[in-house]
Amino acid sequence: MKTLIRIVLKSAWHRRISLLFTILSIAISVCLLLGVDKIRKEAKSSFINTISQTDLIVGARGGPVNLLLYSVFRIGNATNNVTWESYEEIVALDEIAWSIPISLGDSHRGFRVMGTNTDYFEYYQYGQSQRLTFAEGIPFSEVYHAVIGRDVADALDYQLGDEIIVAHGLVSAEFAEHDDKPFTVTGVLAKTGTPVDRTVHVSLEGIEAIHVDWQGGTRSAFQLSAEQARNVDLQPKAITAFMVGLDNRINTFRLQRAITEYNEEPLMAIIPGATLAELWQTIVVFEQVLLVISGFVLIAGLLGMLTMLLSTLNERRREMAVLRAVGAHPYHILFLFVLETVFIVFLGYVIGMCLLYSLLVLTQPLLVAWYGINITITRPDAQQWFLFAVVLLLSVIVSLIPGLIAYRQSLQDGLAVKV
Amino acid sequence: MRFFPQLSRSRVFFLCIVIIFAVVSCGQSQPISIETVDIPPVPLEVPTSVPTLEPKLRDEAISNNNDQQAAAVSLAMPAITAEDAVSSIDESLSGDSEYLEIMWDSLIPSDYTADAIMAKYRDRLVAVEDGTDEALELYDAMQEEFNNAPVNESLSQFLIKIPGFIAPLEYTDDLITEFLLVPYFGACIHQPAPPANQTILVKTAAGQGIDVADSYDPIWVIGELKTEAQTTELATAGYNIADAMIEKYTP
Numbered sequence: 001m002k003t004l005i006r007i008v009l010k011s012a013w014h015r016r017i018s019l020l021f022t023i024l025s026i027a028i029s030v031c032l033l034l035g036v037d038k039i040r041k042e043a044k045s046s047f048i049n050t051i052s053q054t055d056l057i058v059g060a061r062g063g064p065v066n067l068l069l070y071s072v073f074r075i076g077n078a079t080n081n082v083t084w085e086s087y088e089e090i091v092a093l094d095e096i097a098w099s100i101p102i103s104l105g106d107s108h109r110g111f112r113v114m115g116t117n118t119d120y121f122e123y124y125q126y127g128q129s130q131r132l133t134f135a136e137g138i139p140f141s142e143v144y145h146a147v148i149g150r151d152v153a154d155a156l157d158y159q160l161g162d163e164i165i166v167a168h169g170l171v172s173a174e175f176a177e178h179d180d181k182p183f184t185v186t187g188v189l190a191k192t193g194t195p196v197d198r199t200v201h202v203s204l205e206g207i208e209a210i211h212v213d214w215q216g217g218t219r220s221a222f223q224l225s226a227e228q229a230r231n232v233d234l235q236p237k238a239i240t241a242f243m244v245g246l247d248n249r250i251n252t253f254r255l256q257r258a259i260t261e262y263n264e265e266p267l268m269a270i271i272p273g274a275t276l277a278e279l280w281q282t283i284v285v286f287e288q289v290l291l292v293i294s295g296f297v298l299i300a301g302l303l304g305m306l307t308m309l310l311s312t313l314n315e316r317r318r319e320m321a322v323l324r325a326v327g328a329h330p331y332h333i334l335f336l337f338v339l340e341t342v343f344i345v346f347l348g349y350v351i352g353m354c355l356l357y358s359l360l361v362l363t364q365p366l367l368v369a370w371y372g373i374n375i376t377i378t379r380p381d382a383q384q385w386f387l388f389a390v391v392l393l394l395s396v397i398v399s400l401i402p403g404l405i406a407y408r409q410s411l412q413d414g415l416a417v418k419v
Numbered sequence: 420m421r422f423f424p425q426l427s428r429s430r431v432f433f434l435c436i437v438i439i440f441a442v443v444s445c446g447q448s449q450p451i452s453i454e455t456v457d458i459p460p461v462p463l464e465v466p467t468s469v470p471t472l473e474p475k476l477r478d479e480a481i482s483n484n485n486d487q488q489a490a491a492v493s494l495a496m497p498a499i500t501a502e503d504a505v506s507s508i509d510e511s512l513s514g515d516s517e518y519l520e521i522m523w524d525s526l527i528p529s530d531y532t533a534d535a536i537m538a539k540y541r542d543r544l545v546a547v548e549d550g551t552d553e554a555l556e557l558y559d560a561m562q563e564e565f566n567n568a569p570v571n572e573s574l575s576q577f578l579i580k581i582p583g584f585i586a587p588l589e590y591t592d593d594l595i596t597e598f599l600l601v602p603y604f605g606a607c608i609h610q611p612a613p614p615a616n617q618t619i620l621v622k623t624a625a626g627q628g629i630d631v632a633d634s635y636d637p638i639w640v641i642g643e644l645k646t647e648a649q650t651t652e653l654a655t656a657g658y659n660i661a662d663a664m665i666e667k668y669t670p
Contacts, residue, residue, distance in 0.1 A: 049590070253613055280632070
């Protein structure tokens with residue numbers, strides 16, 4: 001057995017250049033397969049962990065997935081607003097324990113600005129019922145205070161006390177900025193791994209103040225300074241959406257029905273957990289397609305290896321003949337091929353995994369900074385070890401093809417090889 | 420191995436391709452989500468499966484609300500007599516024994532079933548013409564009573580097994596671990612919303628849960644049913660099951 005392994009290794013070393021590229025092709029296909037699997041799992045986790053312990057999210061009537069996307073993930077836009085009267089009337093109901101109003105529409109250098117009140121810091125939960133905590137500073141207490149998420153602070157290098165200018169709309173442009181009313185950073189939230197990290201939070205009054213002299217989306221002729229705006233009545237007239245927690249979760253459906261049938265305004269209430277599942281159901285098809293494609297890439301890699309082995313079969317007939325001459329049985333020849341293939345695939349898999357982990361380590365800070373996608377680097381789970389076993393088994397089966405051909409050839413040739 | 424040389428090369432090749440496909444397809448079927456069984460949802464409308472009880476038993480049931488016998492009778496299981504019910508209660512409370520498999524009708528207390536409410540309003544209905552405003556008001560009032568019916572206290576602390584669809588609420592490690600169990604699919608969309616006594620708040624046992632991809636499929640929930648008539652400091656009103664076991668639904 002030991003001699004056989006030594007022979008395999010020496011024979012492989014002799015053909016190391018072509019083997020190297022075969023190993024690389026398998027490594028890349030394994031890296032792709034494991035990478036797709038990892039990103040799929042990370043995306044699912046980060047999606048699902050974004051919000052917790054919120055029973056309903058209420059917004060203007062439209063699509064439920066759209067409401068979830070813009071209120072929780074800060075993706076997309078609302079179709080309409082919710083008036084303050086409707087908000088107050090609904091949260092006055094007995095069944096409701098707490099509520100968080102939110103107001104969207106502005107941005108700051110690519111990060112969305114969200115108007116809310118201090119209830120947000122008290123009641124918003126994510127992940128496994130985790131509350132928001134402050135890494136530095138305190139919640140806003142004044143009109144022009146802002147609390148920023150961890151990614152905003154890191155990407156734009158903000159400290160407590162820095163002044164920021166909020167832009168109107170989702171893309172910053174100098175003519176669309178509220179530059180006469182800067183906000184002061186009073187707090188930085190601890191990292192959550194959710195879109196909260198990429199948001200600048202201000203008070204609802206702050207949003208009102210910066211828009212008090214904007215008519216129809218542009219500056220009006222009459223400008224108010226920051227001080228003057230502070231003294232105007234800053235009671236918001238409308239908000240974009242609000243989140244609601246109930247005393248008893250069993251009342252969820254009844255309350256959802258009541259809000260949807262609310263006569264004063266066309267509103268819609270969604271159950272975040274249910275809408276998340278709905279969203280994921282539509283995405284799951286794509287993730288499965290991605291997996292199938294990666295599986296095919298791996299099979300292509302294995303077939304490439306098979307091609308390489310078959311094409312060199314002829315050249316190795318003399319090698320087999322020599323081995324037969326020194327006393328190798330025909331099934332030793334078969335075993336030689338199996339061992340060599342398993343060795344190639346094993347090495348390729350290990351190199352592929354190393355490649356994947358080094359890529360992850362390199363791109364982790366970039367992904368967080370650019371896309372807000374948080375990737376945790378963990379050890380391979382049971383499913384990935386099972387994949388390893390399946391790939392090795394496949395390689396054994398693939399190796400049988402050249403192995404059996406060589407077996408037959410070695411029986412026919414004997415010592416006199418007619419090449 | 421001796422007969423291998425007699426197999427032609429092409430046959431060996433063909434065999435290997437077949438084996439590869441077999442292994443690959445077995446490997447790919449690992450992440451199983453259940454076959455979508457075409458199960459008609461348990462209807463919420465007038466529960467015709469409520470057993471037609473003999474009039475004598477029925478009157479007893481309505482008048483003896485808190486009686487154990489009435490409890491046995493109000494379950495949608497005509498075969499169970501009072502004695503059976505008592506003994507099965509004892510059995511199910513004594514550790515790991517048979518769960519009581521119930522349907523959603525059993526969650527409605529006996530004097531709030533559609534039949535019982537009809538009976539209450541029968542005199543008034545007879546006096547009014549169909550289609551008039553008064554008739555509609557009466558129907559609305561009946562619907563209100565049905566919707567606001569209290570929980571069936573007689574099922575309290577029973578170990579039950581009940582099928583249903585879910586509306587996910589909380590996730591743990593990519594599994595749905597807290598959800599509302601309802602009798603029909605799409606409770607968020609359909610009119611009317613299920614009343615409080617046709618909804619169960621379920622928290623799964625540690626390690627149990629439902630994958631997001633399976634969230635549309637019906638399931639069996641197995642666990643101890645807790646009924647609370649009023650919200651107290653310790654518990655909220657309605658049906659609750661904590662530490663539930665989940666099974667995929669097969670009829």
